[in-house]
Amino acid sequence: MEVFIQQLTNGLAVGGIYALIALGYTMVYGILKLINFAHGELFALGAYLGFTLLVSVGLTGYFGTGAAILITVVMVMGLSALAGYLLERVAYRPLRKSDRLSAVVSALGASIFFQNAIMLIWDARYRAYPADLLPNVTLSFAGQDIPLIRVVVLATSVVIMLLLYFFINRTRMGMAIRASAIDQGAAKLMGIDVRRVIAIVFLIGPALGGLAGVMVGVYYGQINFNMGQLYGLKAFTAAIIGGIGNIHGAMIGGLLLGLVEAFGAAYISLAWRDAITFCVLIVILVVRPTGILRERVAEKL
Amino acid sequence: MGKFALMAACFGLFAVSAVAGESVIIGVMGPVTGPWASEGEDMVNVVNIMAKEINAAGGINGRTIQIEVGDDAGDPRTAALAAQRLISSEVIAVVGTYGSSICEAAQGIYDDEGVLQIATGSTSIRLSEQGYPLFFRTCPRDDEQGIVMAGKVADMGHKRIAILHDNTSYAKGLADESRGNFEKLGLDIVFFDAVTPGDRDFTTTLVKMRTAEPDIVVFTAYYPEAAMILRQKKDMRWDIPMIGGDATNNSVLVEIAGVEAANGYYFISPPGPMDLTGPAAVKLLDEYRARHNAVPSSVWAMMAGDAFGVIVEALKHIEGEPTSESIAGYLHNELENYPGFTGTISFNEKGDRIGDVYRLYQVNDKGEFVLVQ
Numbered sequence: 084m085e086v087f088i089q090q091l092t093n094g095l096a097v098g099g100i101y102a103l104i105a106l107g108y109t110m111v112y113g114i115l116k117l118i119n120f121a122h123g124e125l126f127a128l129g130a131y132l133g134f135t136l137l138v139s140v141g142l143t144g145y146f147g148t149g150a151a152i153l154i155t156v157v158m159v160m161g162l163s164a165l166a167g168y169l170l171e172r173v174a175y176r177p178l179r180k181s182d183r184l185s186a187v188v189s190a191l192g193a194s195i196f197f198q199n200a201i202m203l204i205w206d207a208r209y210r211a212y213p214a215d216l217l218p219n220v221t222l223s224f225a226g227q228d229i230p231l232i233r234v235v236v237l238a239t240s241v242v243i244m245l246l247l248y249f250f251i252n253r254t255r256m257g258m259a260i261r262a263s264a265i266d267q268g269a270a271k272l273m274g275i276d277v278r279r280v281i282a283i284v285f286l287i288g289p290a291l292g293g294l295a296g297v298m299v300g301v302y303y304g305q306i307n308f309n310m311g312q313l314y315g316l317k318a319f320t321a322a323i324i325g326g327i328g329n330i331h332g333a334m335i336g337g338l339l340l341g342l343v344e345a346f347g348a349a350y351i352s353l354a355w356r357d358a359i360t361f362c363v364l365i366v367i368l369v370v371r372p373t374g375i376l377r378e379r380v381a382e383k384l
Numbered sequence: 385m386g387k388f389a390l391m392a393a394c395f396g397l398f399a400v401s402a403v404a405g406e407s408v409i410i411g412v413m414g415p416v417t418g419p420w421a422s423e424g425e426d427m428v429n430v431v432n433i434m435a436k437e438i439n440a441a442g443g444i445n446g447r448t449i450q451i452e453v454g455d456d457a458g459d460p461r462t463a464a465l466a467a468q469r470l471i472s473s474e475v476i477a478v479v480g481t482y483g484s485s486i487c488e489a490a491q492g493i494y495d496d497e498g499v500l501q502i503a504t505g506s507t508s509i510r511l512s513e514q515g516y517p518l519f520f521r522t523c524p525r526d527d528e529q530g531i532v533m534a535g536k537v538a539d540m541g542h543k544r545i546a547i548l549h550d551n552t553s554y555a556k557g558l559a560d561e562s563r564g565n566f567e568k569l570g571l572d573i574v575f576f577d578a579v580t581p582g583d584r585d586f587t588t589t590l591v592k593m594r595t596a597e598p599d600i601v602v603f604t605a606y607y608p609e610a611a612m613i614l615r616q617k618k619d620m621r622w623d624i625p626m627i628g629g630d631a632t633n634n635s636v637l638v639e640i641a642g643v644e645a646a647n648g649y650y651f652i653s654p655p656g657p658m659d660l661t662g663p664a665a666v667k668l669l670d671e672y673r674a675r676h677n678a679v680p681s682s683v684w685a686m687m688a689g690d691a692f693g694v695i696v697e698a699l700k701h702i703e704g705e706p707t708s709e710s711i712a713g714y715l716h717n718e719l720e721n722y723p724g725f726t727g728t729i730s731f732n733e734k735g736d737r738i739g740d741v742y743r744l745y746q747v748n749d750k751g752e753f754v755l756v757q
């Protein structure tokens with residue numbers, strides 16, 4: 084029972100982080116049919132920006148810990164969004180009319196650029212978030228001690244995902260995003276500024292990725308310049324499991340991937356964890372090639 | 385231009401052979417450039433300081449020592465070239481090198497030409513298993529660490545052992561080696577598994593490990609994962625001692641884990657230069673500090689000093705013209721408990737160093753690494 088409860092909460096917390104990153108992949112794919120390979124690096128960039136604000140600038144010294152983290156999160160989300168916007172402007176928009184392969188190559192190039200830039204700016208060694216950032220409080224749940232930070236990570240990602248859900252489904256801009264995802268040409272004819280929609284998607288995705296970066300930094304305390312690769316791959320997998328292009332799918336896919344990892348490692352084998360995870364991906368793709376919720380559920384609307 | 389170069393080369397050759405009459409040429413092969421450049425630089429600096437001192441005191445039995453540096457750049461192909469260059473400079477013995485695969489590339493070349501080599505940082509087991517009669521090393525072998533690990537853990541009185549590695553050849557090798565030695569000592573291995581390098585979340589591992597109820601966690605992989613495990617172990621409020629290998633000897637470990645979580649963590653490692661308290665080591669480090677305004681960053685440069693030291697010791701005892709063979713004969717058969725910087729040195733028939741180099745360290749409540757024994 085101890086293993087089960089611990090793995091359940093841990094899997095959900097990790098899954099929430101995957102889901103936040105996966106949303107960036109899936110939103111871009113939904114509209115541009117482009118895998119934004121640089122998205123994992125934007126996540127890493129967020130982690131490093133958070134590191135700079137919290138440690139180098141020392142925001143915790145000016146404000147209380149809670150306020151400092153909040154300010155950091157807001158600033159990192161803003162800066163990551165800016166980086167995402169610039170990425171779209173420089174690497175993708177000029178290639179909008181060329182074939183999809185060029186854009187994919189450009190995405191790979193951008194990914195390498197970001198990773199190396201992070202390495203050159205912040206150094207190749209491991210960096211550490213302050214270890215005493217959050218008090219080491221545990222909650223008691225079903226007779227088990229659950230670290231508070233784990234609950235905070237999960238709660239944050241759930242709240243953010245709910246906000247995004249309402250934004251996409253209940254606002255005019257959300258409707259424009261959904262419309263552009265279904266048919267860009269028709270959306271344009273209906274008076275939707277598709278270029279603006281794309282820019283907004285490239286602001287939201289990286290902002291969520293940057294937030295996930297800070298969360299990983301605060302949760303685990305350790306960041307390194309190539310962390311974007313591993314998390315990027317996992318989140319991309321989560322997006323595919325849920326059905327790429329489908330926003331709800333990315334949320335479910337992320338949480339599911341976190342749980343599969345946690346339980347696979349606990350009940351089958353630790354060393355085989357990643358192998359198990361990707362076997363699950365293969366099985367899901369064989370049974371449902373378009374992912375659990377199908378690609379782009381919006382078409383049903 | 386070509387003629388000039390040829391003439392210069394001839395002249396250079398004459399100059400070398402003219403000096404060779406009264407001096408002994410000893411090569412230092414190390415990664416002076418490339419990714420391990422700081423290691424190579426430290427090696428050369430240490431050997432140069434020692435050679436200057438000997439020459440200032442009139443040399444050994446009237447012979448002065450000349451140092452020839454061969455840069456292997458931390459690359460096997462460059463190492464082969466460096467070895468050939470040193471051989472053509474008529475070195476009698478070579479100190480170095482650092483990396484195991486680099487050493488392996490040069491080993492056969494030295495053996496073919498009958499040149500003695502004393503490796504200083506190459507810990508891979510198979511280097512001394514190839515039967516080269518002129519190969520020695522002052523650094524320990526990889527399997528030595530497993531023996532020491534098991535011994536120290538048994539000394540602490542632990543009975544139920546959890547072993548964790550990360551499937552890299554270094555960590556898996558050390559884990560297997562330690563497991564064998566634990567079993568020999570009659571301790572129970574209650575948990576043996578691997579984590580994924582680069583991973584951040586070890587909660588699963590820890591929860592699973594806790595159900596096996598070990599007394600101590602033996603971690604054989606690298607410092608970033610060790611730090612995360614310490615931190616998450618503390619978050620789980622699981623108070624169990626943990627011990628690691630020399631790949632966790634890095635101060636970033638404390639930075640990542642936080643002082644509170646790292647406090648009490650043990651690791652075994654060859655001693656750092658600052659923990660070498662023998663009078664010879666202290667004197668050399670003072671000299672080093674005076675010249676270079678720093679101390680060697682790791683113990684491997686001190687191992688190069690020890691390699692040079694045993695060669696000098698052999699030269700002192702050899703009558704007549706020294707050769708690689710006569711030095712090797714002395715090191716194999718006569719050298720016993722030579723007081724080196726890093727402890728006493730003797731060699732077995734394979735050329736491996738006898739005597740324990742590893743020390744037990746612990747992180748104290750200020751986050752400093754303290755020598756326990």
